[in-house]
Amino acid sequence: MSRKNQTSELKSRVMEVALGHFSEVGIERTNVSNILNDAGCSVGSLYHHFGNKEGIAEALFIDGVNQFNSRLLEALLPRRTASTGIKAIVTFCCEWVTDQPELAGFLLSREVTLSDNAKLELRQMDREFGQSIYDWFVPHVKSGALLELPTSMYVPLICGSTLEYSRLWLSGRNSRSPGAVAAILAEAAWQSVKSSP
Amino acid sequence: MSRKNQTSELKSRVMEVALGHFSEVGIERTNVSNILNDAGCSVGSLYHHFGNKEGIAEALFIDGVNQFNSRLLEALLPRRTASTGIKAIVTFCCEWVTDQPELAGFLLSREVTLSDNAKLELRQMDREFGQSIYDWFVPHVKSGALLELPTSMYVPLICGSTLEYSRLWLSGRNSRSPGAVAAILAEAAWQSVKSSP
DNA sequence: GAAATACTAGAATAATGTTCTAATGTGGTA
DNA sequence: TACCACATTAGAACATTATTCTAGTATTTC
Known part of the structure; x- marks a missing residue:
C-alpha cells in the first residue's frame, strides 16, 4: 500500500x-x-x-458538520413549499440523529473547544451553508407563508425542539427515537413558524 | 466567626x-x-x-438546578390557563438565562459528569419537580386545550427553542438577549403545543 | 478540661498530555 | 538506478496538573 x-x-x-x-x-x-x-x-x-487530543476532536467535528450540512441541503432545497421544507428539515434532523447517534451525540455535546484555525474554517462553512438556507427561506417569508422574524431565531424555532429531544434520547432518558417521533416534531415546528391567518 | x-x-x-x-x-x-x-x-x-474538581462542578450544578426548578414552579403554578402557563414557562426561562448568564451557560454546557451519588440526588429532585409539573399539565390536556403527546415530548416542545436560542446567545452569536425575544419564543411554544381546532 | 472530630496545610505523588530527537521509508529527480 | 528531500513513525523523556497523604490546628461536645 x-x-x-x-x-x-x-x-x-x-x-x-x-x-x-x-x-x-x-x-x-x-x-x-x-x-x-x-x-x-x-x-x-x-x-x-x-x-493534540483536541485536534482529533476538531477533525471529527468539522467532518460531522460538513456531512450534516450537505445532506440537509439535499433534503431541503428540492422542497417547493414552506410547509414541506420546514418539515423536511426537522425530519432530516431526526433521521440523522437516529442513524448515527455517536456522531450526533458528539456534535451536540459541545465539548469541543475549537482552535482559531478551526473556528475560521467553520465560520466559512457556516457562511456558505447559511447563504443557501437563506436563499431558500426568503421567498417564503416574502410570500407571507412564514413569519418574519429576526434571522437568528429561525434555527432555534425550527430545530430547537428536535435538538432538545435528541439530547434526551441520546442520554438514554426516553425510549422513542427522534426518528419515531419525527412527524410530531415536524408538525410542531411548522406550527411555530408558519404565519397564522 | x-x-x-x-x-x-x-x-x-x-x-x-x-x-x-x-x-x-x-x-x-x-x-x-x-x-x-x-x-x-x-x-x-x-x-x-x-x-475533587468535578465535585465543585457537581455542587454548582445541583444548586443551580434546585434554584431553577423552584423559581420555575413559582412562575408556573399560579397560572390558570394553558396559554398563560406555557408562556410563563418560556418567559421565565428567558429571564432566568438573561439574568444569570454564567450559571445558565454552565448548566446548559453539559460539561458536568455527575457521580453516582449526585445522579441519585438529581433524579430524586427531578421526580418531585416533574410531579408538580405533571399535576399542572393534566387538566389542560384533559380539557383539550393542550395536545396529548408522549410525556417526554412536552419539555422539548415547550423549552427547546428557548434553550437553543439561549445557547446561541450565551456563545455570543446573537445580540438580542433571550429576555428581549421572550414574547416571540413564548408565542411559538404555545403554537406548537396548543390543540388546534 | 479532655477527647473526639472537623478542618487546614502544603509537600510529595501519580497520572497523563505533549515535546523532542533520532530513525525510517517513499516519491520524485538526475 | 542511485540518491536526496521530506513526510512520517517511533517511543523515551518531559512538563503539567489533579490528587493523595501525613501531620498539625482549632472547635465542639461531653
Missing part, C-alpha cells in the same frame, strides 16, 4: 476509535494512550497528524 | 470563583490552582470539602 493510503487509513482509524471513546466518556476522560492502543498508532504519529 | 460559618463561607467563595472560571474556559481548562489562589483556599481544604 502506498504511503498516502497508509496515512489516510491511519488517520481515519484514529478518528473512528476516538469518536467511540469520546461519545462514550467524553473528550476529557478519554486517554490518549487508549486511542493509541486501539488504533495501533504511535505517539509521534498521532501528534504529527492531529497536533 | 464560628467554624461553621467560616467553612460555609469558604465553600461558597470557592464555588463562586469556580463558576467564574468554569463558565469562562470550561471545567477541563480551569486549573485547580487558580481556584485555590482566587478563593484563598488550601489544597487540603478544597479536597476535604469537594472531593
Whole structure:
C-alpha cells in the first residue's frame, strides 16, 4: 500500500476509535494512550497528524458538520413549499440523529473547544451553508407563508425542539427515537413558524 | 466567626470563583490552582470539602438546578390557563438565562459528569419537580386545550427553542438577549403545543 | 478540661498530555 | 538506478496538573 493510503487509513482509524471513546466518556476522560492502543498508532504519529487530543476532536467535528450540512441541503432545497421544507428539515434532523447517534451525540455535546484555525474554517462553512438556507427561506417569508422574524431565531424555532429531544434520547432518558417521533416534531415546528391567518 | 460559618463561607467563595472560571474556559481548562489562589483556599481544604474538581462542578450544578426548578414552579403554578402557563414557562426561562448568564451557560454546557451519588440526588429532585409539573399539565390536556403527546415530548416542545436560542446567545452569536425575544419564543411554544381546532 | 472530630496545610505523588530527537521509508529527480 | 528531500513513525523523556497523604490546628461536645 502506498504511503498516502497508509496515512489516510491511519488517520481515519484514529478518528473512528476516538469518536467511540469520546461519545462514550467524553473528550476529557478519554486517554490518549487508549486511542493509541486501539488504533495501533504511535505517539509521534498521532501528534504529527492531529497536533493534540483536541485536534482529533476538531477533525471529527468539522467532518460531522460538513456531512450534516450537505445532506440537509439535499433534503431541503428540492422542497417547493414552506410547509414541506420546514418539515423536511426537522425530519432530516431526526433521521440523522437516529442513524448515527455517536456522531450526533458528539456534535451536540459541545465539548469541543475549537482552535482559531478551526473556528475560521467553520465560520466559512457556516457562511456558505447559511447563504443557501437563506436563499431558500426568503421567498417564503416574502410570500407571507412564514413569519418574519429576526434571522437568528429561525434555527432555534425550527430545530430547537428536535435538538432538545435528541439530547434526551441520546442520554438514554426516553425510549422513542427522534426518528419515531419525527412527524410530531415536524408538525410542531411548522406550527411555530408558519404565519397564522 | 464560628467554624461553621467560616467553612460555609469558604465553600461558597470557592464555588463562586469556580463558576467564574468554569463558565469562562470550561471545567477541563480551569486549573485547580487558580481556584485555590482566587478563593484563598488550601489544597487540603478544597479536597476535604469537594472531593475533587468535578465535585465543585457537581455542587454548582445541583444548586443551580434546585434554584431553577423552584423559581420555575413559582412562575408556573399560579397560572390558570394553558396559554398563560406555557408562556410563563418560556418567559421565565428567558429571564432566568438573561439574568444569570454564567450559571445558565454552565448548566446548559453539559460539561458536568455527575457521580453516582449526585445522579441519585438529581433524579430524586427531578421526580418531585416533574410531579408538580405533571399535576399542572393534566387538566389542560384533559380539557383539550393542550395536545396529548408522549410525556417526554412536552419539555422539548415547550423549552427547546428557548434553550437553543439561549445557547446561541450565551456563545455570543446573537445580540438580542433571550429576555428581549421572550414574547416571540413564548408565542411559538404555545403554537406548537396548543390543540388546534 | 479532655477527647473526639472537623478542618487546614502544603509537600510529595501519580497520572497523563505533549515535546523532542533520532530513525525510517517513499516519491520524485538526475 | 542511485540518491536526496521530506513526510512520517517511533517511543523515551518531559512538563503539567489533579490528587493523595501525613501531620498539625482549632472547635465542639461531653
